[in-house]
Amino acid sequence: MVDLFYLGKVLYGLRFTLAVLVIFICAAGLTFTKKVYTNTDLKTVRFNFTLFKIQLGKDIIFKDVKYVSVYKNYSDRDFEIKIWLSDTKKKTVSVYLNSEAAFTLAYCIAVGLDVNLLDATEKGNFKWIEKENLK
Numbered sequence: 001m002v003d004l005f006y007l008g009k010v011l012y013g014l015r016f017t018l019a020v021l022v023i024f025i026c027a028a029g030l031t032f033t034k035k036v037y038t039n040t041d042l043k044t045v046r047f048n049f050t051l052f053k054i055q056l057g058k059d060i061i062f063k064d065v066k067y068v069s070v071y072k073n074y075s076d077r078d079f080e081i082k083i084w085l086s087d088t089k090k091k092t093v094s095v096y097l098n099s100e101a102a103f104t105l106a107y108c109i110a111v112g113l114d115v116n117l118l119d120a121t122e123k124g125n126f127k128w129i130e131k132e133n134l135k
Contacts, residue, residue, distance in 0.1 A: 028052070034094075036105070038112025045083060045109060047093065062091060068110045069118035069126075070102045079121065081106045 028051060037046040047060040062083050069090075071080045079102035081094040093109075096102040099121060110117040117129040 036109060036112075038109060040112065040114045043113055043115070045093075045113060062093075065113050065115055067116040067118055068106050068113070069120045070099070070106045072099075072121040074123070081109070083109070 031050075031052050033050050035048040035050075037048065038044070039046075042063070043065050044061060044063045045065055046062075049056040062085060064085060066084045066086060069082045069084060071082055072078075073080055073095075077097075079096045079099050080092045081096075081102055082090045082092050084090045094102070094105055096105075106117055119127045119129050
């Protein structure tokens with residue numbers, strides 16, 4: 001690649017550099033993973049993020065989870081999965097563009113923690129979901 005710059009073919013060198021950068025970005029997108037670990041006995045959930053099998057930051061741990069909800073954000077038109085630690089304290093743990101993917105992850109977290117799942121996708125019409133109905 002260095003020879004391309006020395007031979008006066010700067011445009012070819014820039015194209016090559018851009019192609020390598022695009023391939024790297026695509027590879028990064030394909031290797032980014034988010035893992036969810038649940039502990040039923042302690043009612044804890046742990047999130048782990050990796051890129052190219054390198055851990056990004058520390059694990060995020062939520063203790064004493066009360067329930068899990070799927071909330072529709074009408075301003076952004078997406079579905080948020082929230083973990084409730086008390087009646088007023090909640091954390092958004094994931095965002096999806098469609099409800100099926102959001103409910104799939106929320107169901108897995110709720111079953112893993114043995115807690116209830118709340119459907120909060122309709123304004124003013126929140127419903128507790130029976131976990132057996134989502135299988």
